[in-house]
Structure formats: C-alpha cells, structure tokens
Amino acid sequence: xxxxxxxxxxxxxxxxxxxxxxxxxxxxxxxxxxxxxxxxxxxxxxxxxxxxxxxxxxxxxxxxxxxxxxxxxxxxxxxx
Amino acid sequence: xxxxxxxxxxxxxxxxxxxxxxxxxxxxxxxxxxxxxxxxxxxxxxxxxxxxxxxxxxxxxxxxxxxxxxxxxxxxxxxxxxxxxxxxxxxxxxxxxxxxxxxxxxxxxxxxxxxxxxxxxxxxxxxxxxxxxxxxxxxxxxxxxxxxxxxxxxxxxxxxxxxxxxxxxxxxxxxxxxxxxxxxxxxxxxxxxxxxxxxxxxxxxxxxxxxxxxxxxxxxxxxxxxxxxxxxxxxxxxxxxxxxxxxxxxxxxxxxxxxxxxxxxxxxxxxxxxxxxxxxxxxxxxxxxxxxxxxxxxxxxxxxxxxxxxxxxxxxxxxxxxxxxxxxxxxxxxxxxxxxxxxxxxxxxxxxxxxxxxxxxxxxxxxxxxxxxxxxxxxxxxxxxxxxxxxxxxxxxxxxxxxxxxxxxxxxxxxxxxxxxxxxxxxx
Numbered sequence: 001x002x003x004x005x006x007x008x009x010x011x012x013x014x015x016x017x018x019x020x021x022x023x024x025x026x027x028x029x030x031x032x033x034x035x036x037x038x039x040x041x042x043x044x045x046x047x048x049x050x051x052x053x054x055x056x057x058x059x060x061x062x063x064x065x066x067x068x069x070x071x072x073x074x075x076x077x078x079x080x
Numbered sequence: 081x082x083x084x085x086x087x088x089x090x091x092x093x094x095x096x097x098x099x100x101x102x103x104x105x106x107x108x109x110x111x112x113x114x115x116x117x118x119x120x121x122x123x124x125x126x127x128x129x130x131x132x133x134x135x136x137x138x139x140x141x142x143x144x145x146x147x148x149x150x151x152x153x154x155x156x157x158x159x160x161x162x163x164x165x166x167x168x169x170x171x172x173x174x175x176x177x178x179x180x181x182x183x184x185x186x187x188x189x190x191x192x193x194x195x196x197x198x199x200x201x202x203x204x205x206x207x208x209x210x211x212x213x214x215x216x217x218x219x220x221x222x223x224x225x226x227x228x229x230x231x232x233x234x235x236x237x238x239x240x241x242x243x244x245x246x247x248x249x250x251x252x253x254x255x256x257x258x259x260x261x262x263x264x265x266x267x268x269x270x271x272x273x274x275x276x277x278x279x280x281x282x283x284x285x286x287x288x289x290x291x292x293x294x295x296x297x298x299x300x301x302x303x304x305x306x307x308x309x310x311x312x313x314x315x316x317x318x319x320x321x322x323x324x325x326x327x328x329x330x331x332x333x334x335x336x337x338x339x340x341x342x343x344x345x346x347x348x349x350x351x352x353x354x355x356x357x358x359x360x361x362x363x364x365x366x367x368x369x370x371x372x373x374x375x376x377x378x379x380x381x382x383x384x385x386x387x388x389x390x391x392x393x394x395x396x397x398x399x400x401x402x403x404x405x406x407x408x409x410x411x412x413x414x415x416x417x418x419x420x421x422x423x424x425x426x427x428x429x430x431x432x433x434x435x436x437x438x439x440x441x442x443x444x445x446x447x448x449x450x451x452x453x454x455x456x457x458x459x460x461x462x463x464x465x466x467x468x469x470x471x472x473x474x475x476x477x478x479x480x481x482x483x484x485x486x487x488x489x490x491x492x493x494x495x496x497x498x499x500x501x502x503x504x505x506x507x508x
Contacts, residue, residue, distance in 0.1 A: 019215025042200030046210030051462035
C-alpha cells in the first residue's frame with residue numbers, strides 16, 4: 001500500500017494512503033480535542049455527525065478528522 | 081449563477097445510488113452529492129484496506145463514469161429553498177437548482193448516554209465499523225461490541241477482520257426475543273444467509289443476551305467497562321468499546337424543506353407515498369430517512385424514487401418487494417426493542433451534551449429543547465443537537481427542536497450566500 005507523510009502536532013508520521021486523518025491520529029493515541037471542561041475526547045460516531053474528532057488541518061480549524069482522507073504533506077494540529 | 085440539474089440526489093448510499101442509476105437510465109442529467117469523500121454510504125463504505133463490497137464497486141464504476149452524472153464528494157447541504165440548494169465543499173460554496181430533488185440522507189446511530197461514554201476509546205458500534213474501514217488501528221486491541229441489533233454482528237466482523245481481539249458481543253435484547261426473531265428469518269432468505277455468514281465469521285466470539293454496558297471507566301482513555309447481565313455485573317478490561325442502540329433517520333434537510341413527518345417512537349421520519357413523493361412538490365425521499373428499513377429497502381426505494389422523479393411508471397414487483405423488506409424492519413424493531421433500563425443509565429453528573437459539557441442534572445425541570453438550550457447551552461455546540469437532542473428524545477425528556485439553517489456548521493463566506501435567514505439562532 002502506498003504511504004503518505006503527514007505531520008501531527010509537528011511530528012512526522014508515515015501512514016497508508018486512503019486512511020482518514022482520524023485513523024492517523026489514533027496511531028499516536030492522542031486525544032483529538034479537549035471539551036469545555038478539559039476532558040480528553042476522540043472520534044466517537046465515525047461518520048461526521050458528532051464533531052468530537054474535530055482538529056485543525058492545514059491551518060483550517062474545526063475539520064472533522066473522520067471525514068478527511070490524509071494527503072501528502074498535510075499538517076494536523078489536535079486541540080491539546 | 082447556479083448550475084441546473086434535472087435531478088439532484090443528496091446522499092450516496094444504496095438509496096442514492098439506486099436513484100442515480102434509475103434516473104440516468106432514463107436520460108436525466110443528475111448531480112449526486114455526499115458529505116463523505118467516497119460514495120457508498122455507511123453500509124457500503126469503502127474500506128481503506130479492502131475496498132468496496134463487490135456489488136457496490138460494480139455499481140459505482142458505472143455511476144462515477146457516467147457522462148450525465150456529476151459526482152460531488154465531500155459536499156454538504158448548508159441551506160435549502162424551493163428548487164435550490166446551497167452547498168459547501170472543502171474549497172467553496174456553490175448553489176445548484178433542480179427540477180426534482182431526491183433525499184437519500186440515510187441514518188445515524190442512536191448513541192445513548194451512560195457514565196463514561198465520553199472517554200476516548202468509546203465509539204458507536206457502526207461508528208467503530210466506520211473507523212475500522214478508515215484505517216483506525218485495531219490490531220491486537222481488546223474490543224467489546226455492545227448495544228442492540230444485527231449491526232453488532234457486522235461491527236464485530238469488521239473489527240475482527242481488521243485484527244481486533246473481540247472479547248464479546250453484548251446484546252441488550254433477551255435470549256427469547258432474539259431467538260423469536262431468528263425463528264422468523266426464514267421469510268427473508270437473503271437475511272438468513274447474511275446472518276449465518278456473520279455468525280460463521282464470528283465463531284468463537286461470545287454473544288451474550290440481556291446485557292447492557294452500564295459504565296465505562298478510565299482517566300484519559302477507556303480502561304474498563306461494567307456490563308450488567310442476567311448473571312450480575314461483569315467487569316471487562318478493554319481498549320475499545322463500540323456501543324450502538326440502533327439507527328435514527330437523518331431528517332434535518334427534509335424538515336428544513338418542510339416535508340411532512342411521521343413518528344416512530346421518539347424519532348421523526350419522512351412521510352412518503354407509494355412513489356416516494358414527500359408532501360413537498362418535486363421532492364422525493366428514499367431509504368432510512370423514511371423509517372429504518374435496511375440496505376435492501378433503501379435500494380428498492382431509491383430505484384422507485386429515481387423512476388418516479390423522471391416520470392416513469394413503477395413496476396408492481398418493486399412495490400411488493402418494498403413491503404416485504406419493510407416487514408423485516410418491523411420484525412427487527414419488535415424483537416430488539418430497547419430495555420427501559422437503558423434509558424436510566426446516565427447519572428446526574430453524566431454529560432448529555434458532549435459538545436457543551438452539559439450534565440443530566442442541569443436539564444432537570446425543562447420540558448422543551450429550546451428553553452433547555454437557552455438556559456444550559458445543551459444542543460448549542462457543533463453537532464447542533466444531533467447526538468444529545470436525539471438521546472433526550474429517546475430518553476423521553478423532550479423532542480428535538482426543529483432545524484434552522486445552516487444544516488451544518490458553515491464558513492462565513494458560505495453563509496454570505498444564505499438569503500436573509502429570519503432567525504439566526506445557531507449560526508456560527
């Protein structure tokens with residue numbers, strides 16, 4: 001399977017092409033974001049409904065990581 | 081300037097695909113769109129490792145290459161008005177007009193609150209299946225599947241295929257109820273075969289009846305769950321818990337268009353006639369949003385809608401086939417009816433609104449969604465009440481409030497195209 005290189009919070013990561021940003025973040029076992037009270041959260045519904053997995057992708061905030069496939073050179077920032 | 085199409089189809093699952101196929105065969109110019117990056121919907125979601133199921137792949141090859149079909153991936157409807165939709169994709173906002181609109185927006189999972197349900201590692205059952213197909217790492221991870229319905233078997237099979245160590249499947253329905261359902265399956269031989277194939281793939285994995293996940297425990301991630309079953313409480317260490325209590329129709333766009341609704345228990349679905357017409361002229365609906373009926377039902381209804389929207393007659397066999405599969409769905413509902421104990425799992429401090437961190441106790445004393453929202457922010461977050469509003473309706477607290485534009489959180493540049501919304505509550 002082809003690999004693409006992305007960066008999550010500045011850390012380079014080689015992942016299979018075609019996976020979602022959510023699946024890439026899960027490889028590092030980081031929370032995706034913090035709730036208003038500071039709880040760690042991660043992908044929950046897996047299909048773009050719950051918005052728990054939203055992260056910043058290439059400078060654009062509030063993207064649902066479960067709906068965006070990885071692209072070569074992508075910069076992902078979780079809400080940590 | 082808006083692009084015009086004969087038929088616009090919202091949703092690219094089985095219903096949307098069947099509608100597109102039927103409309104294209106009649107010579108229509110079709111735009112079909114989906115919020116996801118690939119077509120197939122949830123049931124035929126493309127697996128990053130294994131691709132599409134064969135039937136879907138074959139059909140999609142035809143649809144994606146058709147000269148009269150405009151496929152619009154990663155595209156969401158933000159607002160709707162008679163004969164026009166405002167859309168947003170990754171790059172831009174765009175407006176399209178149509179002669180007929182077919183809604184095939186499918187369903188989402190019924191996700192219900194219990195202590196610990198916000199921990200990383202807890203997902204929906206269909207949710208884990210979707211994530212596994214996206215490449216979510218499951219190799220060697222201990223996974224428990226729970227909730228209700230045949231979807232649990234499919235989720236377990238997908239998790240196993242992706243290398244998960246599936247510790248068990250915990251079905252809330254009683255043994256008598258599930259066996260009663262199995263005894264009726266002969267009437268739907270295709271379903272019986274499907275069930276048998278799944279049980280084969282899952283040989284060696286425990287399947288427990290009358291069991292409910294009451295609590296998930298962990299600090300910053302899931303470590304342990306407590307399952308209440310016929311023989312008491314079982315504590316299970318695991319890294320992933322996938323729990324889903326069935327499906328709920330996605331009716332928000334239909335509601336915004338003003339389509340008449342019906343009610344199945346706590347949840348609305350779109351009312352349609354024999355030709356899949358809604359109460360609004362030139363707007364059709366097909367599949368799960370017309371009441372949960374499953375993949376085969378969605379396919380048949382999509383085909384009927386595609387034919388009707390292009391002025392073709394509907395063959396009688398299509399109509400009785402649809403009745404037959406709708407009867408299957410009714411049997412499912414009857415036998416996998418939720419145990420009332422599931423409605424009482426949340427503690428006073430369990431968060432109901434996951435976006436705004438609103439606990440159950442903050443909602444005491446409210447009997448409608450709007451006043452609860454204004455006082456507590458419940459339902460005001462990014463999911464726009466899709467999770468908490470649906471859960472509160474299921475729990476018998478109060479029905480979800482109506483949908484206002486935008487249908488999904490939208491960029492300001494997109495909202496500049498919304499024609500003077502009368503009420504901007506919920507815009508952000």
